[in-house]
Amino acid sequence: MKTDASVRYSGEVVYIYAFDVAYDTARKPIRDVLGRPVEQFTVDTNKRSPRQFFFYKPQMVRLPPMERVGPLGTVRVERSLKLLPVGAISITVRVPFAVNHVEELVAFHDLQFSNGSLHDEVRRLAQDVVAELRGHLIRPQPQLPEEEAYTVFCITAPVLNAENEPMNAEQWFHAHRRQVAALLTQEEEIERLSKQEAEESTARYLSYYEDDLVVIDWDAALLVDAPADFDETLYIMELANLQLAELEAYDRLLDDALERSYRDLGERPLRSRGNILRELREIRIDMARFNDELSNTTKFFGDWHLARIYEKISTRFHLGDWHRNIAGKLKTLDELYQILKHDQNNRVMVWLEIAIVVLFVIDLVVLVMGLK
Numbered sequence: 001m002k003t004d005a006s007v008r009y010s011g012e013v014v015y016i017y018a019f020d021v022a023y024d025t026a027r028k029p030i031r032d033v034l035g036r037p038v039e040q041f042t043v044d045t046n047k048r049s050p051r052q053f054f055f056y057k058p059q060m061v062r063l064p065p066m067e068r069v070g071p072l073g074t075v076r077v078e079r080s081l082k083l084l085p086v087g088a089i090s091i092t093v094r095v096p097f098a099v100n101h102v103e104e105l106v107a108f109h110d111l112q113f114s115n116g117s118l119h120d121e122v123r124r125l126a127q128d129v130v131a132e133l134r135g136h137l138i139r140p141q142p143q144l145p146e147e148e149a150y151t152v153f154c155i156t157a158p159v160l161n162a163e164n165e166p167m168n169a170e171q172w173f174h175a176h177r178r179q180v181a182a183l184l185t186q187e188e189e190i191e192r193l194s195k196q197e198a199e200e201s202t203a204r205y206l207s208y209y210e211d212d213l214v215v216i217d218w219d220a221a222l223l224v225d226a227p228a229d230f231d232e233t234l235y236i237m238e239l240a241n242l243q244l245a246e247l248e249a250y251d252r253l254l255d256d257a258l259e260r261s262y263r264d265l266g267e268r269p270l271r272s273r274g275n276i277l278r279e280l281r282e283i284r285i286d287m288a289r290f291n292d293e294l295s296n297t298t299k300f301f302g303d304w305h306l307a308r309i310y311e312k313i314s315t316r317f318h319l320g321d322w323h324r325n326i327a328g329k330l331k332t333l334d335e336l337y338q339i340l341k342h343d344q345n346n347r348v349m350v351w352l353e354i355a356i357v358v359l360f361v362i363d364l365v366v367l368v369m370g371l372k
Contacts, residue, residue, distance in 0.1 A: 011155040013108045015093040018148040018245035022087035023139035033061045059083040069114035071107040102179045109186040148245035151220040157211040169213035184217040204312040216312045240313045247322040254329040
């Protein structure tokens with residue numbers, strides 16, 4: 001369904017990039033990054049919330065805006081950086097737009113500027129940040145890992161109908177569901193998109209007021225709201241994206257640890273049992289700390305609407321499956337630890353028994369020699 005040419009959508013496309021850059025960060029204050037002051041991130045909620053409302057507040061840096069030539073001409077690009085104690089950084093880039101049709105926003109996927117891609121520009125920025133924070137990072141990654149990226153298309157409310165009159169956001173969504181699905185799945189040929197795919201990719205949506213809406217998919221989301229209220233929903237998506245990046249990083253760490261453990265438990269271990277036990281013990285402690293830190297970042301459930309949004313996006317990201325997968329690998333590591341510990345205890349007991357027998361023999365020899 002095509003909208004009338006006089007109906008325009010304005011807003012911004014928000015690109016969220018999460019990087020796992022280190023095992024942890026030092027608990028000492030960071031005054032500035034890239035010449036910009038570090039401040040505490042804050043966000044206010046306008047939805048119904050209880051008295052004891054709480055938001056996790058990371059450190060944030062607002063970088064200078066820059067001008068770039070994008071798909072629709074010259075735009076002012078805003079950038080910000082968040083630092084999290086789990087050894088991760090999140091870079092957010094906001095690009096404004098004004099279009100006649102929702103499907104025109106498909107061009108903002110994999111955004112290309114006249115001087116290169118946004119992806120390459122963000123990676124260079126992340127490398128500069130990591131280089132400057134090197135002294136604050138504990139066990140930094142040897143190389144900048146692949147980022148976890150998420151794109152949010154934020155449309156200013158209220159949306160208008162063909163007569164340029166404000167329209168209920170949920171009704172607008174049902175009238176433009178196929179276009180929204182094409183936008184989220186980066187499909188340029190809308191007519192080729194099946195009804196099943198259109199419904200599946202837009203199945204997770206929520207609306208609080210008559211004029212707001214959020215539709216969540218795996219790689220992108222659509223947000224319709226007042227610009228002043230974008231930040232609270234974007235922050236929930238940013239946290240979920242960071243969680244996904246961290247869970248993937250620790251899943252890789254556990255895979256490496258399990259592979260080494262299986263190899264070391266073979267007939268010809270490359271390391272001593274003591275070293276293997278020490279590593280497994282450290283990994284168990286690391287994962288306990290990681291779970292605590294990751295849980296602290298999601299203490300925003302004082303707002304019921306935002307909690308519902310987080311529930312939707314965590315389901316789409318399969319965060320629960322990631323947690324269960326990591327828990328299963330941790331259980332396997334714990335079993336290997338117990339096997340090695342039991343084996344080590346048996347070895348100690350054998351040596352103790354040998355020592356007792358040797359001492360008994362020596363005592364017996366001394367006794368016989370004394371009698372003679």
